[in-house]
Structure formats: C-alpha cells, structure tokens
Amino acid sequence: MQIYKVGGAVRDRLLGKPVTDIDWVVVGATTEEMLAKGFRPVGADFPVFLHPKSGEEYALARTERKSGRGYGGFTFHASPEVTLEEDLIRRDLTINAMAEDDQQNLTDPYHGQRDLEARLLRHVSPAFAEDPLRVLRVARFAARYAGLGFTVAPETLELMRQLSESGELEALTAERSWKEISRALMEDQPQVFIEVLRECGALKVLMPEVDALFGVPQPEAHHPEIDTGVHTLSVLEQAARHKQPLTVRWACLLHDLGKGLTPEEEWPRHIAHEHKGLKLIKAVNERFKAPKDCQELALLVGEYHTHGHRALELKPSTLLELLQSFDVYRRPQRFEEFIAACEMDARGRKGLEQRSYPQADYLRGAANAARTVAVQPLLEKGFKGPELGEAIKRERLKALKAYKEQA
Template identity: 95%
Template sequence: MRIYKVGGAVRDRLLGIPVADIDRVVVGATTEEMLAKGFRPVGADFPVFLHPKTGEEYALARTERKSGRGYGGFTFHASPEVTLEEDLIRRDLTINAMAEDDQQNVTDPYHGQRDLEARILRHVSPAFAEDPLRVLRVARFAARYSGLGFTVAAETLDLMRQLSESGELQALTAERSWKEISRALMEDRPQVFIEVLRACGALKVLMPEIDALFGVPQPETHHPEIDTGAHTLSVLEQAAKHEQPLTVRWACLLHDLGKGLTPEDEWPRHIAHEFKGLKLIKAVNERFKAPRDCQELALLVGEFHTHGHRAQELKPSTLLELLQRFDVYRRPQRFEEFIAACEMDARGRKGLEERSYPQADYLRGAANAARSVEVQPLLEKGFKGPELGEAIKRERLKVLKAYKEKA
C-alpha cells in the first residue's frame, strides 16, 4: 500500500500558494485492507474512505471508462493492480495530474510541472472530451489562475469546442453546473470564466441569454465601452474587485439580459430592458436551480437597477415603493446587496471604474428614514388592520419627503 497526495494539493504547493484541500490516492490496496485498518467507506460510486483519526478522504487508485452521456456516464474500476500513472491519466489537466509522496517527491508522468512553468492549462489525454463537466472546470481554473498568467492551451480549447458542439453539455445536471458556476463566480477573475466559455462555444449552449449580449451596442454617453457583453464582464470584474458575495455577483452577471431582446432598429437604446429581461433572468435561475437568495436578488436588480442609478431623482412615492418591494424593514441585507450591485454596474463602464456613487448613501439614508417610523404611536391612536398599514405608509412617505428635501 502506497499513499500519495494528488491534484490541487501538489499543484498549489508547487505554485507557492496556500493549499486548501488535500486529496489522497491509495495504490496497491483493496477495500478489505482499508476496512481492516479502520478506514470508513463513504464512496457510493467508487471506493473512497475516511481516515479513522483525521477524517480525511483517501481514494483507491482507479481507472474509468465512458459508458453513457454526461458527467455521470462512467464506470470505474479499482484494484491493487491499478498503477499511479493509470489513476493520474484519467484526470482533467496536466497540472492536476501530479502526485507526491510523504517526502514531497513528485510523480509527474504527464508533464504538469512543465505546464505550470509555461502557465498553460492543458488536458492530460483525449479522454478529456468524454466528460462535459470539464469544460466548466477548465474555464473555472482559467478564472482562478489567469492572474498568474495562465491561459488555456489551443488544443484543449479545441476539445472544449468539440464538447460544446456535441450536445454533451445538455446532459449536465443543474446541480453539477451550478456548483462549477458558483465557484467560478467567486474566483478573483470571474469574468475570465465567461470569456473562456464564450471562446469555446459553451456560453451559447449553457447561457445563450448572456452570449446574446455580445455585439449589442449601448449609448456611448452612458457606456463608453459600448458593447453590452463587454459591460457585463466589467461589472463582474468590479464585483470581484470589491469582494462582493455570490448573490451580488450572480445579479451582476444577469442584470442586463433584457438588452439582448432589443430589436436592432432600436439600438443603441434599450427601452424597458429592465422588464423585458425578467423572463430571461427567471429562465437562467431555473435552468441552474440557483439558490433562492441568488434568484431573488437577480430578479430585483434586473428590474430596479436603473432606479438605483436615478435614486436622487425618484419621487418620494416611487422611493417608498422601491423600499417596500425590497422589504427593507425585515430584510435590510438584501437592500444592501441591491445597492452594491447597482454600484458595480455603475463602475463597470470603461474609464469610470473609480467614479464615486453617491446614490449608495442616498438609498441607505432613505431606508433608514423609512425604518425610523414607529408603529406604537399609531396603535395608540387606534389604528388597526388595513388602516394601520395605510397610516404607516403615510408616515413613511412623510419622512421620505422630508429626507429628499434635506438631501
């Protein structure tokens, strides 16, 4: 029995960056031997065990063979005869197909160290094209490591393009897709994820609503970058730069989908794109079964982001309706995330990345003003039921009028 660290733990140590997860592979062992040593089995599809003391995962070396469509369409074979090299060749990228023993001696049969030095993301073998999830994984790794100068090898991009054209991507489950998408959006350069998917044709298959934004012009006065797709990538870039949470990044990605529906003879204007985009945002939300908080914020940002930009121009009654829609009294954090998404949208414009966004403080002040209205005095005056609701609304409108005059 020989035990090796594999994959990301080896890759990141060689890159000199913190190692987050450690995967281990066991060569020359049987399930019975693992159980005899106190390891606990957890793998349903292939033999994975938890260490009796540390709880860390150990997987038996295995080979795999394509047996059906999609990510799950594989049969696995684990036995003591499977070599380390056979286990490593089934992995996606050369930089993930290295192993090291306890003395940090590296086994690198597929030249992962060479590709680390060259800053190349390259597939290990032609079997790469058997797993459609790898298209998303490579795009995610590109987003993670592009800051270090990594790019996708041309031949790997060709295989990703073949997968995108094969129909295999449609076999991916919503859960697996969302796991990769959400992780990619939280990388330092999430816009690179979208760029790589677009370069290999996968964006058109997985998110045609976003792909449709590229080549669609906007008024240069407000959008010096002009192209709606380029603007979306810039907004996503700003969201990462300002360390926004996943909910905000997802909303930033989807906020302008309605512009993809504008007839060409109306370009570069996009009248009512906020409302037109809602059905598209809903479709993307449902396609990937995004978490509820991500879905809700994306829809609200899509509908109201232009309200955010015009916050100081809004009538007190319109401002009150906005606050009501966000339920700022019970869910203040969601309104904060809306403000953040609006600010990222404003900053995601060529040459305007550092421009101030006074609308943010104005909206926060309005929310605080509305929240300052106390219910108890109205109850003491005898208001109840629907009348109480109307009285609260009148008081909130009164304080918002005063707030706007003072501001």
C-alpha cells in the same frame, strides 16, 4: 500499499499558494485492507474512504470508462493492480495530474510541472472529451489563475469547442453546473470564466441569454465600452475586485439580459429592458436551480437597477415603492446587496471604474428614514388591519419627503 498526495494540493504547493484541501490516492490496496486499518467508506460509486483520525479523503487508485452521457456516465474499476500513472491519466488537466509521496518526491508522467511553468491549462489525454463538466472546470481554473498569467492551451480549447458542439453539455445536471458556476463566480477574475466559455462555444449552450449580449451596442454617453457583453464582464470584474458575495456577483452577471431582446432598429437605446429581462433572468435561475437568495436578488436588480442609478431624482412615492419591493424593514441585507450591485454596474464602464456613487449613501439614508417610522403611536390612535398599513405608508412617505428635502 502506497499512499500519494495528488491533484490540487501538489499543484498549489508548486505554485507557492496555500494548500487547503488534500486528496490522497492509495495504490496497491483493497477495500478490505482499508476497512481493516479503520478507514470509513463514503463513496457510493467508487471506493473513497475517510481517514480514522484526520477525516481526509483517501481514494483507491482507479480507472474509468465512458458508459453513457453526461458527468455521471462512467464505470469505474478499482483494484490493487491499478498503477498510479493509470489513476493520474483519467484526471482533467496536467497540472492536476501530479502526485507526491511522503518525501515530496514528485510523480509527473504527463508534464504538469512543465505546464505550470509555461502557465498552460492543458488536458491530460483525449479522454478529457468524455466528461462535459470539464468544460466548466477548465474555465473555472482559467478564472482562478488568470492573475498568474495562465491561459488555456489551444488544443484543449479545441476539445472544449468539440464538446460544446456535441450536445453533451445538455446532459449536465443543474446541480453539477451550478456547483462549478458558483465556484467560478467567486474566483478572483470571474469574468475570465465567462470569456473562456464564450470562446469555446459553451456560453451559447449554457447561457444563451448572456451570450446574446455580445455585439449589442449601448449609448456611448453612458457606456464608453459600448458593447453590452463587454460591460457585463466589466461589472463582474468590479464585483470580484470589491469582494462582493455570490448573490451580488450572480445579479451582476444577469442584470442586463433584457438588452439582448431589443430589436436592432432600436439600438443603441434599450427602452424597458429592465422588465423585458425578467423572464430571461427567471429562465437562467431555474435552469441552474440557483439558491433562492441568488434568484431573488438577480430578479430585483434586473428590475430596479436603473432606479438605483436615478435614486437622487426619484420622487418620494417612487422611493417608497422601491423600499417596499425590497422589504427593507425585515430584510435590510438584501437592500444592501442591491446597492452594491448597482454600484458595480455604475463602475463596470470603461474609464469610470473609480467613479463615486453617491446614490449608495442616499439609498441607505432613505431606508433608514423609512425605518424610523414607529408603529406603536399609530396603534394607540386606533389604526388596525388595512387601515394601519395605509397609515404606516403615509408616515413613511412623510419621512421620505422630509429626508429628500434635507439631502
């Protein structure tokens, strides 16, 4: 029995990055031997075990063969005869196909270290094309390591292009796709994830609504970058730069989908794109079964982001409707995330990345003014039921009028 550290732990150590998760592969062992040493089995499809003390994952060396469509269409073979090299060749990228023993002696049969130095994301073998999920994974790694100068090798990009055209991407489950998308959006440069997907034709398959934004012009006065797709990438870049949570980043990606529906004869204006985009945002939300908080914020930002930008001009009654739509009294955090998404949208424009956004504090102040309205005095006056609701609304409107006059 020989045990090796494999994959990301080896890659990140060689890159000088912190190592968080460690995966181990065990060569020359049987399931029975692992159980005898106290390892606990967790893998349903193939033999993976948890270490009795550390809880880290140890997998028996295995080979795999394509047996059906999609991510799950594989049969695995694990036995003591499977070599370390055979286990490593089934991995996606050369930089993830290295192993080291307990003395840090490197096993690198597919030149991962060379590709690390060349800053290349290159597939290990033609079997790469058997797993459509790898298109998303490579794009995610491109987003993670773009800051270090990594790019996708041309021959790997070509394989990803072939996969995108093959129909295999449609076989991915919503859960697996979302796992990769959500992780990619939380990388340092999530816009690179979208760029790589677009370059290999996968964006058109997975998110045609986002792909359709490229080449669609906007008024240069508001959008010096002009192209709506380029703007969307810039907004996403700003969201990452400002360390926004996943909910905000997802909303930033989808906020302008309605502009993809504008007839060419109406370009570069996009009248009512906020409302037109809602059905598209809903479709993307449902396609990937995004978490509820991501779905809700994306729809609200899509519908109201121009309200955010015009906050200082809004009538008190419109401001009140906006606050009601977000349920700022019970869900203050969601409104904060809306404000953040609006600010990222304002900054995601060529040359305007450092602009101030006074609307943010103004909206926060409006929410606080509406929240100061006390319900108890209204109850004491005898208001109840629908009448109480109307009375609260009147008082909040009064508070917002006073706030606007002072601002």
